[in-house]
Amino acid sequence: MDKIFFLFLFCFFTIVAMLWGHPAETLSNRERASAEGPRKYLFPLVGDWMKGPVRAPAFLIEYVDFQCPVCKRYNEINKELLKDYQGRLLIIYRHKPSPTHPYSFIAALSAEAAGKEGCFWQMADLLFEKQDEWANAQDPWKLFRQYAHSLNIAEERFLRNLKDPQQQNKILKDIQSSLALGATTIPSFFLNAERIPNPQSYEDFKILIEASLIKSKKTQVHEHADIRVVLDGKPVDFSLPKFQSKYGQELDPYVHLHHGNGKVLHKHKNGINLGYFFKTLGMDFGKDHFSLDTGKRFEPSGNKVLLLFVNGRKEPLMDAYEPKDLDRILLYFGPNSEELIAKELALVSDEACIYSLKCPQRGMPPDEECTGQLGSDCQ
The missing domain is CATH 3.40.30.10 (Glutaredoxin)
Incomplete structure (x- = not known):
């Protein structure tokens, strides 16, 4: 040629x-x-x-x-x-x-x-x-x-x-x-x-x-929030590999979970809401529904409710809520029972402060440096 x-x-x-x-x-x-x-x-x-x-x-x-x-x-x-x-x-x-x-x-x-x-x-x-x-x-x-x-x-x-x-x-x-x-x-x-x-x-x-x-x-963001999702009494395990990001291979570069920790959400950009976060995991969250990545859908009916709690208080914004640093978030679907809801609220983790370096007395987080090098191995 x-x-x-x-x-x-x-x-x-x-x-x-x-x-x-x-x-x-x-x-x-x-x-x-x-x-x-x-x-x-x-x-x-x-x-x-x-x-x-x-x-x-x-x-x-x-x-x-x-x-x-x-x-x-x-x-x-x-x-x-x-x-x-x-x-x-x-x-x-x-x-x-x-x-x-x-x-x-x-x-x-x-x-x-x-x-x-x-x-x-x-x-x-x-x-x-x-x-x-x-x-x-x-x-x-x-x-x-x-x-x-x-x-x-x-x-x-x-x-x-x-x-x-x-x-x-x-x-x-x-x-x-x-x-x-x-x-x-x-x-x-x-x-x-x-x-x-x-x-x-x-x-x-x-x-x-x-x-x-x-x-x-001037516009850099690095915030963390504790998050728990409970559907009919069963918590979603976000520590599973399919929900976890690796440095340089994030499911989304600006909101994700990593280090095998499914309890702490990492946010690197303002304007990201919960609806968007769940979408990066293949899920769907709206004001009147929540769907898992498997397609299973949860909708309020009868005595069952879909509620969002932030720092112990009911949050009306639902999917439009933007997580803030050190938030403790619970997404709850199940019977409208104050006792059950209080129990789940108590189970929301309190680890975000470690990643945000706001409680050094509790230890230091894993290294969050991201190398992102592609094609480094020819074998």
């Missing part, structure tokens, strides 16, 4: 991408309430390739072309930024292969194929490191296969992944999101949902990040 064919292939996929609808449900919940229309692409999306803590106060989105020499230089800068801002910076790569670079699309496809084997970042580094080699080759496919082999990816799996339509679709969606944001140049950068000019130096980059950290510090 020659460069003319690759140029035709790229143009075809770009046209498709312009017509492609990027599904709204892939939007990260970092700023779901304010991110509508094209604005949703300014925030992390499910499926994005990310390095750094998923809840980092600064997040940088870069639209990348692996055949672009400027992108290669920025790749080295990004590595240094992640070291200098460890724990405070999230970097997100999205594809934007340029029609002026005939091999850029298949290079992106190769990175995605390696990504299916857990080696996206390793392949990305190789593509940049060996850019001069494959960008001027007659047969870049041969070199890409060699790179995959050096990462211990079996050729059969690599070739199968290359043919998987999902990999092409991922690139098309990235292209479409860049078009929606008006990101016409490569690379293009967005820092904390704002377009920034391409920094001329590492120091320029640091100045922009420092400014974004100062700005984000």
Whole structure:
């Protein structure tokens, strides 16, 4: 295959991408309430390739072309930024292969194929490191296969992944999101949902990040609430693995349960209510119903009631209530019995203060640092 064919292939996929609808449900919940229309692409999306803590106060989105020499230089800068801002910076790569670079699309496809084997970042580094080699080759496919082999990816799996339509679709969606944001140049950068000019130096980059950290510090949220749900006398066990989040793989980055503790809700964003929290667990909570992730539904009828209590008091907002730091929350479904309700209220845990560091005499919480490193293991 020659460069003319690759140029035709790229143009075809770009046209498709312009017509492609990027599904709204892939939007990260970092700023779901304010991110509508094209604005949703300014925030992390499910499926994005990310390095750094998923809840980092600064997040940088870069639209990348692996055949672009400027992108290669920025790749080295990004590595240094992640070291200098460890724990405070999230970097997100999205594809934007340029029609002026005939091999850029298949290079992106190769990175995605390696990504299916857990080696996206390793392949990305190789593509940049060996850019001069494959960008001027007659047969870049041969070199890409060699790179995959050096990462211990079996050729059969690599070739199968290359043919998987999902990999092409991922690139098309990235292209479409860049078009929606008006990101016409490569690379293009967005820092904390704002377009920034391409920094001329590492120091320029640091100045922009420092400014974004100062700005984000004013709005940072890290709150905890104790929560208990009792349905017909049976408490819901939120310590089950399906309800628990792992760092970098949160069911929702801004409200979740973790450390195997099903009693304490962790909230990292204002505006999140209980209805939203339960939805992240596959459940449904409304003013007149509660449904488990299994689909089993509980509705008030006869002598049975659905009530929400916050700090011992009945809360009329129900699903619209936004948990606050150190809240003790009980969602109760069952007989309208003061005795039974009082018993359940007494069983609501009192551990949120430990996680919020408000009762150090009771001990320190587990480390809440989030690394979120993807593709760190090629085996």
